[in-house]
Amino acid sequence: MNGVMTFDDTISAVATAIGEGGIGIVRLSGNRAIDIADQIFRGSTGKKKIADIPSFQAAYGSIADPDSGEAIDEAIVIVMRAPRSYTREDVVEVQCHGGPVPLQRILDITLRLGARLAEPGEYTKRAFLNGRLDLAQAEAVIDVIRSKTDASLKAAVSNLSGRLSDKIRSLRQEILTMIAHLEAAIDFPEDDIEEITAGNVSGSITIVRVELDRLLASAQTGRILREGLATVIIGRPNVGKSSLLNALLREKRAIVTDIPGTTRDIIEEYVNIRGIPLKIVDTAGIRETADIVEKIGVDKAREFVAKADLVLLILDSSAPLTPEDRTVLSLLPGREAIILVNKSDLPPVLDMDEVKSFVGDRPVLKISVLTGAGVDELEQTIADRVYSGQVTSGEAAFVNNVRHMNQIRQAGRHLGDALATIDAGMPLDCIAVDLKAAWEKLGEITGDTVGEDIIDQIFSQFCLGK
CATH class of the missing domain: 1.20.120.430 (tRNA modification GTPase MnmE domain 2)
Structure with a gap:
């Protein structure tokens, strides 16, 4: 888009997140933004008008209802005149205390004075239509x-x-x-x-x-950086799945006990691994069970495996493969996975040759979530597989x-x-x-x-x- 388009209406909306905060912002954009703001702003000296405020300078005062004269809140007002603004229109931002009541009151008054409630993304849409951003930049x-x-x-x-x-x-x-x-x-x-x-x-x-x-x-790396790497932790009960989640989070998010079946529901968290967002899911231990609640969790675990970008499959180094382990390993075909042999701090019992017959050329790492051994190697392996030899973000398009x-x-x-x-x-x-x-x-x-x-x-x- 070239040049600045002329819109007939002025839009207004609360530009900060819903809830309580130190500061909240009501943003006006359009040919009547300055006029509407002038009707509600009272400068601290009693003389300051919005029209007299230079662009990109802040003025302190209060916001009042022009009909009743009632003061609503203290405020700082910033004026950004066209075309040097985000939308390339006249923009006024009213910064008040970040409570929902004063923000809603101020917004309601701007709408009463002739502004229209902005649609989702309409400020950036106007920036695009007015040539400040192209569509790819707007989506960014x-x-x-x-x-x-x-x-x-x-x-x-x-x-x-x-x-x-x-x-x-x-x-x-x-x-x-x-x-x-x-x-x-x-x-x-x-x-x-x-x-x-x-x-x-x-x-x-x-x-x-x-x-x-x-x-x-x-694109695959870019999608992961944007949406997160959908990662699921699977294994038989009591093999260390929740402990691994806690180790990656660096906090005790999941309950860890020696009782099999502790995790019955799905625990989902975002984890930052070398700058890569992992949308990580800790599932119920996969096993045959008569417990109805646990069975639902097991069924959900199987569903998550089918949808995951990456599977972290945990085995117990200190015990031989069990029928439950083999059931878990049978879920691997067609899945991107890293095999984690946990409890490497204990004497090894697990038959690694049998494990490799299931996992093929997928990476197998020895770890101990108790001591933290191997966790750094796991994080690096995940990063390497995401970037796959490509340049990291920021170095190329x-x-x-x-x-x-x-x-x-x-x-x-x-x-x-x-x-x-x-x-x-x-x-x-x-x-x-x-x-x-x-x-x-x-x-x-x-x-x-x-x-x-x-x-x-x-x-x-x-x-x-x-």
Whole structure:
């Protein structure tokens, strides 16, 4: 989007989280933001008007109901005039005490004076429509808000700064250059020029496809950094599952006893492992049981294994494999897993050859959740498997969004179709059709060629006030 659009209405919303806090913010944006704020703000000297406050300077005073004159709260007001604001419109932020009552009272008054309650994500949507952010950067805003580790934050900030957008625009420009060469050859045909042009374009298409494949290779890591690695801890009862969760959390979150079946329900926590957010689940011990509640927990454990990105399967080094262990090991086929041989501080009894016959080439680590031995190695193994030799977040453009991944994949298919068209010796205009389709798909990532329905769907996922 280029330039600043003019919206007929002014929007208002509480921009801070629901609940009690030291500070709460009501944000106004639009052509009447300053006028509405002027009607409710009373400067500490009694003379200060919002219209007189320079941009990006704070003024102290109070907020009052303009009809009754009743003071509602002390406040600091900040004015950000268009186009140097988040939305590129006039923006006023009222910072008061962060209680739900004063915030709601102030919001209600702004609505009574002519503002409209902002829709979820509408401030960022206006920033996009007014050209301050492209669509990929706008989507990165919500990733910054939802970041759970430094690594996920770094990846989100990288995309917010435009690193992914710059890469996509560069690839679109390369495709556009190919299209221009094809159209020039179509408009000015000469002997053998079609064959030469098709050959040159074929090499350029291959180069762009390699770059798209590199972006797709980052998608799994990017998704994990954005959403968390769905990890499930499984094993027979009393093998150390809850103790492992506590060791990874560095706190006693799960109850640990010598009584089998202590964990009957599912315990779910986020764990920060070397900057990677693990959405980790401690399940009930898998065994045959007559206890109805425990049986439900066991069934849930099996369901989580089927959905998990990573399975941490625990065995007891100090005991031989039991039928229950073999039942747990039978769940491994088709699953990404790390095998943990716990209680390595005790004399070894477990037959490792039999274990390896079940686990194949999956990593097997000896640990002791009692002493902490092997936990650091486990964390490094998880990090290595997530990054899979790729650069870490912040060092390159990361695809961490399913929508972006789908558009890149579809663009790659269109480029593949273009190569097939060249190999079949078809006319140049047929090649151009495939290239234009790839160019448009990549444009949907940055918002250059996206429809209004997609835009509405994306911003509906944002929180109110952002």
